Amino acid sequence: MGIFLFIAISALIAMSTLQPAPQNLFVLLPEEDGTIGAIEVSNAAGAQLVETANSGVRVGDRTTAPTAPKPVSEAELQREFATVLAAEPLAPVTLNLYFQVGTTELTAASLQTFNELFTILDERVLPDISVVGHTDTTGAADANERLARERADIIANSMIAAGAPGDRMEVTSHGESNLLVLTEDNVAEPLNRRVEISIR
Amino acid sequence: MWSNTCRQIFISVVLLAAAIAPAAAQDATIGTIRTADGTAAIVRDGDRTAAEIGAWVEQGDVLETGSDGALAVVFRDNSTMTLGPNSHLTLDEFRFAPTRDEASFLSTLLRGSVLYVSGVIGKLSRDSVTLRTPVATVGMRGTRFLAKVEE
Numbered sequence: 131m132g133i134f135l136f137i138a139i140s141a142l143i144a145m146s147t148l149q150p151a152p153q154n155l156f157v158l159l160p161e162e163d164g165t166i167g168a169i170e171v172s173n174a175a176g177a178q179l180v181e182t183a184n185s186g187v188r189v190g191d192r193t194t195a196p197t198a199p200k201p202v203s204e205a206e207l208q209r210e211f212a213t214v215l216a217a218e219p220l221a222p223v224t225l226n227l228y229f230q231v232g233t234t235e236l237t238a239a240s241l242q243t244f245n246e247l248f249t250i251l252d253e254r255v256l257p258d259i260s261v262v263g264h265t266d267t268t269g270a271a272d273a274n275e276r277l278a279r280e281r282a283d284i285i286a287n288s289m290i291a292a293g294a295p296g297d298r299m300e301v302t303s304h305g306e307s308n309l310l311v312l313t314e315d316n317v318a319e320p321l322n323r324r325v326e327i328s329i330r
Numbered sequence: 331m332w333s334n335t336c337r338q339i340f341i342s343v344v345l346l347a348a349a350i351a352p353a354a355a356q357d358a359t360i361g362t363i364r365t366a367d368g369t370a371a372i373v374r375d376g377d378r379t380a381a382e383i384g385a386w387v388e389q390g391d392v393l394e395t396g397s398d399g400a401l402a403v404v405f406r407d408n409s410t411m412t413l414g415p416n417s418h419l420t421l422d423e424f425r426f427a428p429t430r431d432e433a434s435f436l437s438t439l440l441r442g443s444v445l446y447v448s449g450v451i452g453k454l455s456r457d458s459v460t461l462r463t464p465v466a467t468v469g470m471r472g473t474r475f476l477a478k479v480e481e
Binding site (some may be wrong): 169196260328 | 362384400404408410412413414427431464467471476
């Protein structure tokens with residue numbers, strides 16, 4: 131029994147010294163909604179594009195080309211990144227508000243969304259809030275920047291009046307430069323004429 | 331030239347715009363701390379402050395964690411970066427103003443581990459988000475990824 135245990139322990143120690151030397155590792159993960167983006171890892175010696183979820187590239191040093199992408203096991207992800215993954219914060223929430231056509235009144239659905247915002251605010255300690263006005267592509271870009279800003283200001287004021295922290299709120303305009311529904315220039319698209327609120 | 335009604339409406343819109351209260355104080359800020367565990371600090375212009383949830387983060391800041399630390403920041407474009415222990419990350423550049431065609435996020439991971447989840451900047455334009463490390467540079471596109479750099 132004693133000899134058996136000794137052999138088992140020696141084998142364990144010998145195996146552990148065969149672990150590969152730690153390397154620099156870059157792993158692509160799927161986003162929360164399942165979409166997969168891409169990363170390109172490059173240095174002077176070479177470049178690798180990773181487009182498959184849970185695939186990773188290793189780099190020995192800056193004069194050695196990155197290795198080709200290979201799947202990274204869940205076990206290795208946990209071993210290398212458990213603390214990071216556990217510390218990931220709540221994902222930001224983004225909601226869009228719409229006005230009744232030609233007015234500064236919210237649609238009925240948007241009034242409900244407006245109330246939802248406060249539930250979301252309550253889930254976070256000292257949240258950071260963006261109120262961003264947007265337009266569609268009809269009309270001139272600079273007029274749209276101003277119009278979007280006016281709409282954002284109206285919403286921001288309403289939120290503050292309802293108790294949201296104005297000192298943690300940023301109000302901006304993206305004019306026609308950040309479309310929800312991609313269109314050509316001068317295309318009317320109601321879904322683009324929105325105020326977008328993000329809570330972080 | 332303008333009717334009375336037109337002028338009245340114009341004036342009310344101007345007054346409404348002037349009444350806006352949100353503080354411009356945090357114009358220089360690019361994000362806020364969301365997780366701060368163990369030894370975790372923001373270093374700005376040589377001054378080190380213990381990281382606290384809700385604290386603002388600025389372009390140029392260095393985020394550092396000790397062997398027991400973890401730190402997460404959510405940025406103005408809704409991207410997030412989470413640092414593991416023994417990490418050092420510099421926020422070199424964060425520009426987010428789509429109407430001026432500005433959308434870029436450059437940072438440097440000197441050592442440690444980071445989880446990056448992209449926001450609007452990564453989706454607005456290709457090659458706008460870059461993480462530099464001592465061994466390789468990572469270009470990101472609408473994505474979520476992990477990086478680990480040994481010292």
